[in-house]
Amino acid sequence: MCDQPNPNGGACGFCDACVQSSLFSHPDVHFAFPISGGDGEGASSKTSDQYLPEFRTYLKTNPFPMFKNWISSISAQKKVLQIGVKESSAVLSKLSLKSHSGKYKILVLWLPEKLSSAAANKLLKTIEEPNEKTVLLLITHDLSGVLPTIISRCLVFSIPPLGGKQVERWLNKERNVAPDTARVLSKMSCGDPGLALDYLENRENLKVFAEAFVSSMKISFKKDFQGLHLWVEELGSWGRGQTQEYFTFSSTVISEIAKYKSMGSGEVIFDWFPEISFKTEGFSKLLKYSYLPMFMSVFDEGKIDIGRNLNPKIVLFDAGIRMMEIF
Numbered sequence: 001m002c003d004q005p006n007p008n009g010g011a012c013g014f015c016d017a018c019v020q021s022s023l024f025s026h027p028d029v030h031f032a033f034p035i036s037g038g039d040g041e042g043a044s045s046k047t048s049d050q051y052l053p054e055f056r057t058y059l060k061t062n063p064f065p066m067f068k069n070w071i072s073s074i075s076a077q078k079k080v081l082q083i084g085v086k087e088s089s090a091v092l093s094k095l096s097l098k099s100h101s102g103k104y105k106i107l108v109l110w111l112p113e114k115l116s117s118a119a120a121n122k123l124l125k126t127i128e129e130p131n132e133k134t135v136l137l138l139i140t141h142d143l144s145g146v147l148p149t150i151i152s153r154c155l156v157f158s159i160p161p162l163g164g165k166q167v168e169r170w171l172n173k174e175r176n177v178a179p180d181t182a183r184v185l186s187k188m189s190c191g192d193p194g195l196a197l198d199y200l201e202n203r204e205n206l207k208v209f210a211e212a213f214v215s216s217m218k219i220s221f222k223k224d225f226q227g228l229h230l231w232v233e234e235l236g237s238w239g240r241g242q243t244q245e246y247f248t249f250s251s252t253v254i255s256e257i258a259k260y261k262s263m264g265s266g267e268v269i270f271d272w273f274p275e276i277s278f279k280t281e282g283f284s285k286l287l288k289y290s291y292l293p294m295f296m297s298v299f300d301e302g303k304i305d306i307g308r309n310l311n312p313k314i315v316l317f318d319a320g321i322r323m324m325e326i327f
């Protein structure tokens, strides 16, 4: 899009086109992303255009955007966000116009896994054969959730996480995070800067997970059915997304503790929560290596079952019972 690209083809960063692009307001760069249709309406009654101001603000403050942060930035936690068929029509009509600059037109479609099947079908022909000087960038966080008919028409590039060391440096340098905390966050996020930042900004939410994890381990070890009952009641009131995140969190913590066990040292999330009573070393002795695959399958299956719309309390109770059987 740049008017004066560097000799190596990179953008100059200063021309009008670069400035507009950096503000997400270049007239030839179009955005399509999951939205909520608003109160009492289906998502198909609106398009991304109605949410563009919020989306621009969101991107400016979230250099590594995550879907759940987008949901909360538009206060749509209780709604279903998707890219509807009306969005696809809007995209096709935008792409059929001549570009303002006479150069390329770009469509950035964020999270194609959220396309409704009707919306996806409507875009298939354009994805297969875009008009001249038209680039479609589909950015997914879950390739397995994207329809195969879309994937087969795309060139797939996977962009790996930045990596632990780089995230640690970035948190330290750009966000003034203390070195110890930066190390814990980079480990916990497996080198994903968006996740690390999310943990940093939502320490209290993460603390809730850490406490629930500790309770679940104590309950399982002691085979405390009364405790399990209370644990299920508490977690059963969470939203599905939150419960799924909790299962992912639990897998990460168990694998951190297993690493701690094998190395005899290392960072775990509890280093960041001295107020939670948990002895990593003591627990690592209780945790036999043979337990690991069993814990992992409890957490993985719990996450899948929640995603399948099963009753969260039943899923949690089942997970609790299975963890009791492990010890």
Ligand SMILES: [Zn+2]
Pocket: 001, 002, 003, 004, 005, 011, 012, 013, 014, 015, 016, 017, 018, 019
């Ligand atoms: Zn430029």
